[in-house]
Amino acid sequence: MDFTTRPELTGTFGMVATTHWLASAVGMKLLEAGGNAFDAAVAAGFVLNVVEPHLNGLLGDMPALVWPAGDDAPQMICGQGCAPAGATVAHYRDQGLDLIPGSGLLATVIPGAFDAWMLMLRDHGTMSLREVLEPAIHYAEAGHPILARAAGVIADHAGLFRTEWPTSAAVWLPGDAVPVAGRLFRNPDLAGVWTRLLTEAEAVTGREAQIEAARRAFAQGFVAEAVDNYMRDACVMDGTGARRSGVLTGQDMAGWTATVEPAVQGGYHGWDIWKGGFWTQGPALLQSLTLLAQTGIGDAGPLEADFVHLAVEAMKLAFADREAYYGDPAQFDIPAAHLLSEDYARERAGLIGPWASTEQRPGLVPGLENLAERFVARAARAIPAAKGAGGGEPTMAHLDKREGDTVHLDVVDRWGNMVSATPSGGWLQSNPVVPGLGVPLNTRAQMFWLDEGLPTTLAPGRRPRTTLTPSMARAPDGTRLAFGTPGGDSQDQWQLFLLLRLVHHGMTLQAAIDAPLVLSGHLQSSFYPRGSEPGALLVEPGFAPGAVEALRGRGHRVTQADPWTLGRLTAVARGADGLLRAGATPRLMQAYAAGR
Template sequence: MLDRPELLGTRGAVSSTHWLASAAGTAMFDLGGNAFDAAVATALVIQVVEPHLNGPGGDVPILVHDGATGDVEVICGQGPMPEAATPQAFRDRGVDAIPGSGLLPAVVPGAFGAWLRLLRDRGRLDLGTVLAPAIAYAEDGFPLLPKAADMIAVLAPLFREEWTASGEVYLPDGRPPKPGSRLRNRPLAATYRRILAESEAAPGGRENRIDAAVAVFYQGFVAEAIDKFLATAEPLDSTGRRNGGLLTGHDLASWRPTIEPAVTADYRGHTVHKAGPWSQGPVFLQQLGLLEGFDLAAMDHGGAEHLHTVVECAKLAFADREAFYGDPAFSDVPLRRLLDPEYAAARRELVGERACGELRPGLDGWFPEPPLPAPADPDWRAQLADGIPAVVKLTAAKGDTCCISASDRDGNMVVATPSGGWLKSSPVIPGLGFPLGTRGQMALLEEGHPNTVAPGKRPRTTLSPTLVTKEGRPHLAFGTPGGDQQDQWTLNFFLSHVDAGLRPQAAIEQRAFHTDQVPSSFAPRSARPNRLVVETGCPAEVVEQLRDRGHDVVLAAEKSLGKVCATGFEGDLVLAAASPRGQQAYAVAR
């Protein structure tokens, strides 16, 4: 029995990590919009209603399938490091690793530009139409999610005493709002209204007005407010000291989102498309390359042999991520070698009957030794020290972000995992209503690594949506929140669909698992060797067999790992599925 129905429709489908956003996106179909309009409207609402996980100052990779041409491309909304960002610039400030919060790790905010690039090039509706729901929720209010309320409550002393512009938004009447209460972000609504007004005054048609909105953000009053704030502000951050930032208005003015080809690999009749190695996307493909040599369909799906095989392959693929992934515009990432079937075959021989507690990259790769995990602490200072967008507790699942997927009857598909610019990352920019993203925390200060920080270089991101075609036709577009675990939880979903033959909704609801042996991409980048996390409900004999193989098995709460969202096609019908985990993600089909 499924917790959620799998939805089919004839016009369009949206699945996202918030029900209000999915509803807003689906409404675009009634206004003559396509899947791309729906995705942008969904994303803009999610920036408002999930402020603890993303915002306009964040970042996003977007995968796009054009139904008319069959082309797949990536819109890169991962903003780069500032021009002043060098390893020495950070060391001069007394840090030996880029902190997870404050202004020092701030990068160019890429999400706004990326979403408007999608709208301009592939949408049908004007900016005012797709922006209207977000403005309405920011201005009139939205029900506050429990996790957002928890985060605000923990950070309330910081917001009152230090990050006062954040307090003006998130502490109405000076107190933390209760879960489910109506929260407004009027400064953000005013920012959106001004962007819209200035862009609509621009001469020319729809595309010119969208270009004008991008210019207003990256060269106009938004960039000016960011530049002014960072020129003087020195807020308290996770180092325990006051630090200014490196980002300037010039950094924003010189950046625009890029269009890139997807990286692809075939798996049992499916072609899987991912973003490049500036994301962790290719690690999904490396796992598939390793797993293709195992007969997963013959294994007991969810049994000890299945979990052991998948997790041991994940360790090998993620070891390569740690050693080789980075911005390919700055580093020679050996992606062709890493995705070569012969390389996968050689690496596959390393998978033994027992768990391996070492991360073993191939090709003589190296990465800095991760620190030991620090104990969780409810105090806001410890919360800032951990760069994930969640309240850090002693739980098995920590990472979180957002996901959006949309498909329409014309064969268009789009999927994205927006994140960054969450309310815990850095102070709200006065007058704008949103903070900056701190993706810079994922770059390294150690010299000579593909992910070493450099001016204008993209830090390697965990954000990793997936788009799949089958026999040249659009099939599925999916993603999940989850930080480093994204390409494990979505892999489990995909394997359940392909190897176990489950339909998308049933595949989403399969018991989730992952390894924590992978060093976290978030500050303080800790790792737990041989840790295997599986949701409660895993049979006792399976847990015992895994422990006999050497896995340190930890049981997470039932239905707590990830929130996979997916849309796609079933014959000539559109399909939508959403995870019941957290009772927050919802799918809608028309």
């Protein structure tokens, strides 16, 4: 038996895998209390708001794939809020901007995560609003042992909080002191928000009526009023070092709700794979797989240079198309069928050669060639990947404590219901705390461009093309999987490696998660300042002897990563026989799976 850092969990009752042990324990608690996977996911998601505040928040974003046991395919719940009505290119240009800052009020879109969780609970859950909220209220009110990295982020930003963002200082620097890692940290304002939501919801009778009342209180009631009141007068330091006001209003929040849409399906060696739509980066994983189907990657060992080279070169092509053609299909005619077609993949696969490409090479889609040309021109002007002030999810330094990131959770229950969700945004370092709410706004608008005529041009009511990208799959034997990871542009890189090792090498979930990962810096970052490092490749230790030198010999600009520093993958599965499995990464030493 191959060594793994942890056992792959097996059982028949339920499995929960998240990026924090407290969230996993809470999700399992709700399964034990008779709830289903959707109840458990909602409760775990709210706990992640509390215990990983540097990685996600109540006013952030959240796409989730949901797969009810009796359905043949999952659906996507879109908790990605749109750009506000006042978010026009002209207004942002008038502020002296060429790029949207990585932090600050102009980087904010409508908060979407809460409404998406409520939609999931209403349509698929069985438990009451109180049952799913009480664990998060407890940890916000009574305290949780704050993570070392969360305390580190606060320490790094303490000066900014004291001098520029005093509402953040009041929450994150209790007693004007940086929290001590491992000691109890409380956020009574956040606990108060959820408690008031419960109070207003429980003024009406009936489970669904209470959920709807909470949605109204959030989007049209006191939460939206707090945001609106703050945004009217706030003028704060953003990621460029200038003070600017935002454009989000309570009316923007009142006019938006989470939606449900079909997941986008792809296939690979008899497997079915589902991702979010082209408003996410998810289809880039499907494109990568369709490209790799034209290669001999299945003949390469999972730790060999050939395996890494082919996967990375396929991703470079797929992610170039992401930059040229992806965006909100509700506002732009995305050439989805063309990009996902086998004919297009066969044409593009010929570009994968024995040497590492250092070019950005989007395909030429008939009638939209100008989008490819404009991306290549943008990429030529891009500065090397670098951190913005409070900017966003990291690229070449995944675990740098100064950067915002994301969380993830996967759940499967005894009936076969499954969830894969990737909440993010609203990081404590992204924006000042909204007075009375205990949490800041998100910064997802930094994924828009301020150039007209693109699928990702900033426009009112348009969804940013997010990096958030949960996954689901079905194996030829009927096994269903839910998996994902935080990591910004890296998310589908690491999920691709996980899936290839499952498909071609029959690894267990835990073994595939434990296996070494790489991170390509070639892909243009979705985060301010939108840089890239052509040909750059960060490689964890553990690949086959000689693999790193072989990659260098093929032209990859390899940097050796520290051990256990790339990726935060989690996964759950349900076999056709009803056997459940789960795994979680040892990286960062906080993700855990729980189950029986």
